[in-house]
Amino acid sequence: xxxxxxxxxxxxxxxxxxxxxxxxxxxxxxxxxxxxxxxxxxxxxxxxxxxxxxxxxxxxxxxxxxxxxxxxxxxxxxxxxxxxxxxxxxxxxxxxxxxxxxxxxxxxxxxxxxxxxxxxxxxxxxxxxxxxxxxxxxxxxxxxxxxxxxxxxxxxxxxxxxxxxxxxxxxxxxxxxxxxxxxxxxxxxxxxxxxxxxxxxxxxxxxxxxxxxxxxxxxxxxxxxxxxxxxxxxxxxxxxxxxxxxxxxxxxxxxxxxxxxxxxxxxxxxxxxxxxxxxxxxxxxxxxxxxxxxxxxxxxxxxxxxxxxxxxxxxxxxxxxxxxxxxxxxxxxxxxxxxxxxxxxxxxxxxxxxxxxxxxxxxxxxxxxxxxxxxxxxxxxxxxxxxx
Amino acid sequence: xxxxxxxxxxxxxxxxxxxxxxxxxxxxxxxxxxxxxxxxxxxxxxxxxxxxxxxxxxxxxxxxxxxxxxxxxxxxxxxxxxxxxxxxxxxxxxxxxxxxxxxxxxxxxxxxxxxxxxxxxxxxxxxxxxxxxxxxxxxxxxxxxxxxxxxxxxxxxxxxxxxxxxxxxxxxxxxxxxxxx
Amino acid sequence: xxxxxxxxxxxxxxxxxxxxxxxxxxxxxxxxxxxxxxxxxxxxxxxxxxxxxxxxxxxxxxxxxxxxxxxxxxxxxxxxxxxxxxxxxxxxxxxxxxxxxxxxxxxxxxxxxxxxxxxxxxxxxxxxxxxxxxxxxxxxxxxxxxxxxxxxxxxxxxxxxxxxxxxxxxxxxxxxxxxxxxxxxxxxxxxxxxxxxxxxxxxxxxxxxxxxxxxxxxxxxxxxxxxxxxxxxxxxxxxxxxxxxxxxxxxxxxxxxxxxxxxxxxxxxxxxxxxxxxxxxxxx
Numbered sequence: 001x002x003x004x005x006x007x008x009x010x011x012x013x014x015x016x017x018x019x020x021x022x023x024x025x026x027x028x029x030x031x032x033x034x035x036x037x038x039x040x041x042x043x044x045x046x047x048x049x050x051x052x053x054x055x056x057x058x059x060x061x062x063x064x065x066x067x068x069x070x071x072x073x074x075x076x077x078x079x080x081x082x083x084x085x086x087x088x089x090x091x092x093x094x095x096x097x098x099x100x101x102x103x104x105x106x107x108x109x110x111x112x113x114x115x116x117x118x119x120x121x122x123x124x125x126x127x128x129x130x131x132x133x134x135x136x137x138x139x140x141x142x143x144x145x146x147x148x149x150x151x152x153x154x155x156x157x158x159x160x161x162x163x164x165x166x167x168x169x170x171x172x173x174x175x176x177x178x179x180x181x182x183x184x185x186x187x188x189x190x191x192x193x194x195x196x197x198x199x200x201x202x203x204x205x206x207x208x209x210x211x212x213x214x215x216x217x218x219x220x221x222x223x224x225x226x227x228x229x230x231x232x233x234x235x236x237x238x239x240x241x242x243x244x245x246x247x248x249x250x251x252x253x254x255x256x257x258x259x260x261x262x263x264x265x266x267x268x269x270x271x272x273x274x275x276x277x278x279x280x281x282x283x284x285x286x287x288x289x290x291x292x293x294x295x296x297x298x299x300x301x302x303x304x305x306x307x308x309x310x311x312x313x314x315x316x317x318x319x320x321x322x323x324x325x326x327x328x329x330x331x332x333x334x335x336x337x338x339x340x341x342x343x344x345x346x347x348x349x350x351x352x353x354x355x356x357x358x359x360x361x362x363x364x365x366x367x368x369x370x371x372x373x374x375x376x377x378x379x380x381x382x383x384x385x386x387x388x
Numbered sequence: 389x390x391x392x393x394x395x396x397x398x399x400x401x402x403x404x405x406x407x408x409x410x411x412x413x414x415x416x417x418x419x420x421x422x423x424x425x426x427x428x429x430x431x432x433x434x435x436x437x438x439x440x441x442x443x444x445x446x447x448x449x450x451x452x453x454x455x456x457x458x459x460x461x462x463x464x465x466x467x468x469x470x471x472x473x474x475x476x477x478x479x480x481x482x483x484x485x486x487x488x489x490x491x492x493x494x495x496x497x498x499x500x501x502x503x504x505x506x507x508x509x510x511x512x513x514x515x516x517x518x519x520x521x522x523x524x525x526x527x528x529x530x531x532x533x534x535x536x537x538x539x540x541x542x543x544x545x546x547x548x549x550x551x552x553x554x555x556x557x558x559x560x561x562x563x564x565x566x567x568x569x
Numbered sequence: 570x571x572x573x574x575x576x577x578x579x580x581x582x583x584x585x586x587x588x589x590x591x592x593x594x595x596x597x598x599x600x601x602x603x604x605x606x607x608x609x610x611x612x613x614x615x616x617x618x619x620x621x622x623x624x625x626x627x628x629x630x631x632x633x634x635x636x637x638x639x640x641x642x643x644x645x646x647x648x649x650x651x652x653x654x655x656x657x658x659x660x661x662x663x664x665x666x667x668x669x670x671x672x673x674x675x676x677x678x679x680x681x682x683x684x685x686x687x688x689x690x691x692x693x694x695x696x697x698x699x700x701x702x703x704x705x706x707x708x709x710x711x712x713x714x715x716x717x718x719x720x721x722x723x724x725x726x727x728x729x730x731x732x733x734x735x736x737x738x739x740x741x742x743x744x745x746x747x748x749x750x751x752x753x754x755x756x757x758x759x760x761x762x763x764x765x766x767x768x769x770x771x772x773x774x775x776x777x778x779x780x781x782x783x784x785x786x787x788x789x790x791x792x793x794x795x796x797x798x799x800x801x802x803x804x805x806x807x808x809x810x811x812x813x814x815x816x817x818x819x820x821x822x823x824x825x826x827x828x829x830x831x832x833x834x835x836x837x838x839x840x841x842x843x844x845x846x847x848x849x850x851x852x853x
Contacts, residue, residue, distance in 0.1 A: 006842045009849055020410040020419070038656060059841035064655055064834060069681040073648035076678075080620075080639065080652025088652065106642050130424070186448055191406065191421035193413040229637045229653060230660050232615040234582070236632050238640035247585060247632060248640075296448055303446025376446050 001086050002035045003204065006062035011199050018195045023187040026158040026194045027091070027117055028053035030165030032061050033196065035204050036115075037086035039065045040077035042096055045129050046185040047119035050091035071096035075103035078114045082107075083237060085207075085228035087169050091117035093185070094136055095126060097143070104178055105144035106239040108263060111217065111224070113172035113207065115165070117181045119188040120346075122371050131371025132185030134295055134346040140180050141324050147260050149267035151274060152180040152324040154295040158192035170205035171274060175266055176223050182323055184346065186296035186373050218244025218259070222266035267325055276321040277330045280305065282314040288339040289387050290316040292331065292355060294323060296373050297344050304379035313387050320351070328358040335359035342366050342382055344374050389530055391455040392470070393436045393517075394463030400517035401459065403543065405436025407521060410539040411531035412440040420445050433462065440530055455528065457520055458484050459503070471495060478524055480516065498527065498566070505558055515548075515555040522559025527566070577604040580614060582635045589628065593780075593788025595747040595773030599694055600629045602750055603665070606757035617661045620650040622675065624667035625701045625775070626694035644675030647682045650689050658688070658831045661761060668695040668709040672730045676708070679730075683737035686765045687830035692757065693730060693768065696775040704778035715782055731770040735823040740765025742823040746772040746795035749819060756821070765829045772817055 011033060021029075028050050031039070039058055041051040051067065058065045064081075068074040071092055078088035092100060097118045107114055120136045122128035136143075140152045151171050155161045164181055172179040210216050210225030216235055218224055224244075227233040236246035241256045249255045267274065280302060281287070293301035298319040305317040318334045320327055335341055335355075340362045343352035349365035356363040366382045368374050391408060395401045402423045409421035420439045437453070439445055455476045458464035464484045471477060473492040481499035491497075500523055503516040518540070525536060537553065544552040581604070590596045607614065619630035623643035631638040641649045646664045654662045664671075671679050671693045682689060698716060699705040705718040708728045715722050735742040741763040745753045753771065760767035774780065774791030785791050795817065802820035805813055 006845075010842075010845050013845070013849070018413065020406075020413045020421070038652065040652065059838040060845050062838065062842050064838055066651075066655065066834065068648065068651070069677050072645060073651070073678055073681075076641065076645040076648035077652035077655075079641075080649040080654075081656045082652075083637075083639065084653055084656035086656050102642055103645065189422070190448060191409055191419075193419065229618050230616065230657055234614075234635055234637060236582075236638045236640070238631070238638075239642055240640065299446050299448055303444075306446075373448050375449075375451060 001037045003202075004062060007032075007035070008199060010061040014196050015199045016196065018193050020191055021158060021194050022049055022189060022191050023155070023158040023161040023183060024049035024119060024189065025053045026162040027165055027181065027183065027188075028057065029194070029196065030162035031089055031115075032058060032063065033162070033202055034166040034169040035087050036089050036165070036169065037063050038078065038081040038088040039063070039090065040068050040074040040081070040088070041090045041092065042068055042071045042074050044093045044096045046121055046132070046188050047091045047093045047096070047117065049188070050117055050119070071099035072102060075100040075107070075116070079103060079107050079110070079112045082112045082114045083229050087113075087115075087173070089115040089117065091119065093119050093121045094123045097136055097139065101139075101143040105146060105148070107178040108144065108148045108150070109239045110237050111176040111226070111263065112178065113176050113226075114178050115168045115172055115181065116178060117183060120182065120184045122369065128371045130185075132189070132296065132346065132373060133369065133371065134184050134297065135350070135369070136182065137323060137345075137347065137350040140182050147264060149177075149264050150180060150324050151175065151177060151267060151322070152182045153321060154182045154323050155187055156295055156298045156319065157187065158190065158194050161187060162194050162196065166202065166204070173205045173207045174223070175270065176207070176226060177267065182295070184295045186346075215244035215246075217242055217246045218262065222262060222269060271325040272329070274322060274325060275327045275330065277327050278319040278321060279334065280317040282309060282316050284314060287314040287316040287337070289314070289383065290318065290334060290338045290341045291379070291383065292318045292320065292334070292341055292343050292351075293345065294320040294351065297346055300374045300376045301344050301379050303376040304383055307376060307380050308383045308387065311384075313383070315383060315387065323351070326354055331355055332358045335361050340364060340386055342379075342386070344368070344379050344382070346373060389440045389455070389528070390450050390453040391438050391440070391457065391524075391530070392453040392467060393457045393459075394467050395434055395459035396463075397432045397434045398514070399434070399459050400514065401434045402436040404457070404517045404521050405438040407536070407539045407543060408440070408525070408531060409438040410543070411535035412438075414535035414538060415531050417442055418445050420448065422449060433466070435463070435467070455524070457524055459516065459520070461485065465490065468492075476528065478520065478527070480520070498523075500559075500562055502559070506555060509558065510551060510555055512551065515552055518552045518555035519559040519562070522556035523563045524559075526560045526563035577601060577608065580604040580607060580635055582632055585632055588633055590625070591777045593774065593776040593791075594625065595696065595771075595775070595788070595791075596626055596629050596694065598747045598750060599626070599665070599692070599771055599773065600633055602753045603629065603634065603692070603757060605754045606761065609754065610758055610761060612661060612761070616659065617663060618650075618653050618657075620646040620653065620662060620664045622646040622666040622670035623701075624670045624699070626665060626667040626696070626773070627670060629694065630663065630665045644670050644673065645678065646670070647675060647678040647689065647691060651682060651687060654687060654689055655831050655834055658835065662689050663761065664689055664691040666691075666693060667700075668693055668697065668730065669699050669707045672728050672733075673708045679734065680737040683734045683739040683766050683768065685830040686738055686740055686827045688764055688766070688832075690757075690760045690763075690767045691769075692760070692771060694771045694773045695730065696773045696779055697727070698775055698779035700775040700778040704782065731768065731822050734768045738766070738827065739768050739823060740825055740827050740829070741767035741821075743768075743821045744770040744772065744817070745819050746799060746817060747774060748792045748795040748799065752819075759824070763824075765827055
């Protein structure tokens with residue numbers, strides 16, 4: 001498992017080179033560079049290329065790749081695999097992501113490190129199967145029932161699809177939680193150059209292991225050490241409310257409260273370590289208008305901001321790289337001197353409403369659905385309309 | 389530079405856009421390739437777009453293109469309105485009947501018998517896209533010949549490398565004759 | 570005078586005893602049978618993972634059986650177990666769950682695991698009812714039975730789950746009842762030892778939520794009924810279908826050799842690894 005000789009031998013043939021590939025394919029190679037040991041998935045447009053590429057390549061690195069009977073099973077299998085100590089992942093799109101919600105909740109409750117890739121397509125339901133969207137932003141946050149926290153990242157290039165797989169696995173292992181790479185169909189299905197790094201630069205985070213006999217589901221730390229199957233610890237893993245030793249207790253109020261609050265807080269209290277944003281602030285610092293975007297939409301957004309600056313307008317720009325936990329502090333700081341923030345996104349305003357909660361200025365949603373990403377011109381027009 | 393290839397599935401449309409994009413990356417330029425096709429794998433409408441730039445690419449799916457390469461009549465008719473005024477149109481002259489009334493202003497129009505050449509000279513209609521590629525790139529000079537050759541060699545089925553390269557060179561020759569005229 | 574210690578307690582998480590099964594429930598019997606089978610096979614529980622879903626029978630291994638345990642969502646234990654097994658082929662992975670879990674909500678996972686013939690042992694405790702939730706109709710409830718969600722009597726025919734799994738491709742399939750404890754111990758030993766997907770349907774009793782609907786008040790009454798209804802498979806094969814109405818066909822339905830999924834998966838994976846190795850050696 002992990003970075004054994006088989007994997008190093010395989011990666012040696014790929015490292016330190018530039019390729020031209022799909023965002024989906026970059027994600028698959030990124031996973032292999034991240035030490036992914038196990039993939040389980042089910043075909044779905046526009047995420048199938050992740051599975052196809054891993055089915056071809058992962059075995060060459062000694063990893064296992066299987067196709068399950070559905071997405072419920074795929075999510076279940078990666079949780080099972082994770083408890084053997086392996087880095088495990090799945091990839092899907094909206095309809096499959098909906099089915100996975102059940103066992104995402106299980107992974108959260110059992111504190112199982114694993115990675116899900118959601119290549120978002122137009123919904124609800126089957127929607128426009130082949131068309132991109134960013135409609136699962138809130139589903140990623142609240143799709144599974146009950147109080148919980150989640151980590152989700154949004155790449156805006158094929159290169160980031162590659163790079164962020166390492167980040168996802170590292171976050172999953174560090175915080176013992178499922179992590180979602182919230183791609184969109186646009187980024188998944190464009191081909192771009194992707195540079196694979198030197199193997200020596202890969203630094204996978206190690207899971208903190210519990211000492212023999214130590215509680216695996218509680219204790220002093222927000223993130224308890226884990227133990228793996230076959231280590232003689234008789235670990236009991238359950239999605240029901242449990243005590244620090246893993247044993248069920250579904251009736252004592254404070255047991256549930258302590259468990260769920262800790263699971264919630266282990267991400268909330270570490271939000272500043274997790275969150276990444278990217279800012280492009282107008283040089284004279286006198287902007288009154290800002291644009292916040294993420295994923296594919298961040299590309300035409302930045303293009304529009306720069307075009308507006310060329311016209312002499314002061315516009316600030318921020319890209320959300322981490323979607324969840326939400327960058328509320330960073331967004332509030334960004335908004336401090338602004339009168340208005342424009343939020344282009346390929347949905348009807350899911351993140352724009354989230355931004356609204358943390359700023360005092362006006363927030364204007366620039367939504368676009370229908371399966372075609374925003375053009376630079378559309379966002380430019382939205383900017384000039386308010387910045388005249 | 390935004391180039392759109394259109395045709396039916398099976399004509400190597402997506403591969404053509406891929407090869408140009410890959411060549412641009414080999415040249416150290418930025419490139420994005422994008423494609424769409426129907427759910428059928430053969431015979432359906434098919435397009436492959438490629439954007440080549442020296443700078444950061446902001447537009448992921450540009451509405452209008454600088455170049456349209458059309459290998460079918462429906463593809464030509466559907467996408468000709470999206471060719472920018474002053475742009476370049478290249479069609480297979482035996483497969484597409486152009487109609488000036490539909491076309492944007494001041495475009496440069498080229499019609500070559502790519503499929504016919506592929507069929508008569510190489511016995512393989514399927515490599516018409518290579519004739520087109522060679523022709524188009526010589527005309528527009530977007531990527532270096534070295535990169536183009538490398539990308540073709542890496543991405544065509546094993547055993548057909550020479551055939552594909554020969555077809556591409558045929559297109560290059562055709563373009564050279566064109567400009568000499 | 571203290572009772573001698575039951576040797577099977579070595580396999581039990583004693584700290585959480587007593588168990589929560591209702592008086593007369595078949596789950597206790599199945600737990601006892603399971604520990605006996607493990608003991609007879611001299612299996613080290615450290616080398617086992619027990620996986621279960623939701624429902625009364627899911628509690629048989631989890632939390633009571635002292636090994637690594639994975640108590641999953643409703644219907645999904647076989648899918649979770651698949652992830653464990655392929656990653657650790659050296660561990661014995663056993664799924665114990667109910668009829669609603671395995672053949673209702675999880676039916677798809679069951680038939681596909683059988684089709685793959687993955688080396689899991691699945692023991693489905695069939696009490697013919699959703700017991701934990703209060704006696705609702707199950708895919709295994711006989712036609713004509715009044716349950717809390719079929720107050721006007723069940724109009725659906727029940728699943729013949731063992732036959733289904735045999736048809737789907739499992740290496741080993743058997744059906745016994747909680748009356749046949751020694752046969753069941755033997756069958757579990759065979760199932761656990763068998764390479765490939767092994768499945769035992771254990772017809773069991775739920776006096777509280779099923780028995781009272783069909784006029785059987787105690788576990789003993791159920792066992793007497795099972796004894797009467799049971800017919801060995803060899804005998805059943807000689808009888809016309811109408812004569813098998815109301816009978817429980819017991820015995821071994823399938824015992825065959827088929828390629829096993831986990832070893833096949835590791836074989837093709839190793840082939841790919843070796844290919845890369847050979848390529849690299851050729852270069853250097």
